[in-house]
Amino acid sequence: MSIRVHFEGELESIKEQIKDLAIDAKYSLDTAIHLLYQGDVEAAEKLIENDAVIDSKEEKINDDAILMLAKQQPVARDLRRIVTAIKISSDLERMADHSTNIAKATIHLGKNHGIEIDPELREMAILAMDMVDLAVKAFEYEDISLANKLAEMDDVVDRKCGDVVKQMLAFTAINPEQVQHVMQMAYVARYIERYADHITNIGENIFYQVKGRTYDLN
Numbered sequence: 548m549s550i551r552v553h554f555e556g557e558l559e560s561i562k563e564q565i566k567d568l569a570i571d572a573k574y575s576l577d578t579a580i581h582l583l584y585q586g587d588v589e590a591a592e593k594l595i596e597n598d599a600v601i602d603s604k605e606e607k608i609n610d611d612a613i614l615m616l617a618k619q620q621p622v623a624r625d626l627r628r629i630v631t632a633i634k635i636s637s638d639l640e641r642m643a644d645h646s647t648n649i650a651k652a653t654i655h656l657g658k659n660h661g662i663e664i665d666p667e668l669r670e671m672a673i674l675a676m677d678m679v680d681l682a683v684k685a686f687e688y689e690d691i692s693l694a695n696k697l698a699e700m701d702d703v704v705d706r707k708c709g710d711v712v713k714q715m716l717a718f719t720a721i722n723p724e725q726v727q728h729v730m731q732m733a734y735v736a737r738y739i740e741r742y743a744d745h746i747t748n749i750g751e752n753i754f755y756q757v758k759g760r761t762y763d764l765n
Contacts, residue, residue, distance in 0.1 A: 565608060565636055579653070583735065588653060605637065608636040630755075635752050638748045639745075645741050652734055668711060671704055671707045671743075675742050677700065691754050697747050698747055698750065698765070751765075
């Protein structure tokens, strides 16, 4: 097997690991939001425990990428492809961390908090998960036109986050006895917003991989 073929094989392995990690990051948000609306504290605790699995997958990607840098000493675009893989895996791991924070909010709210969960939070999460799908496709095909669309979707998430936070603050003003529980939902909106920000970071890294320069999509 030639050196080039071996290099491409190792790079493809890392690419597949990243796509797998993206599936995990999407699943973690989907599950966290579902548990929030269900008030399922026990399952939220299990989701938090599962974060260690995602962390280990990110470490494996980083280890493989660093080993490739040491063995292959790539230059130009090949180097950017490896560096991009490391950066994207880091963003995916941080996305899962924000899902974990949502699970912690579910635990803080408890089973019988008596507060209706704002439906806007689910809409935000659905949009963020659509962004994950688009980012994976952009990464797989190195398509900067798809990566660029992430910024537009992120703007919508940001606006929805602002609306939720304003609604929660207004509700708190007339229901001060529920301030702790209501603020948890404002935090959840922020966690989803930050989750989406990491996806735009992935889009920026795809631009860097393809164009060799940094673009700001936020």
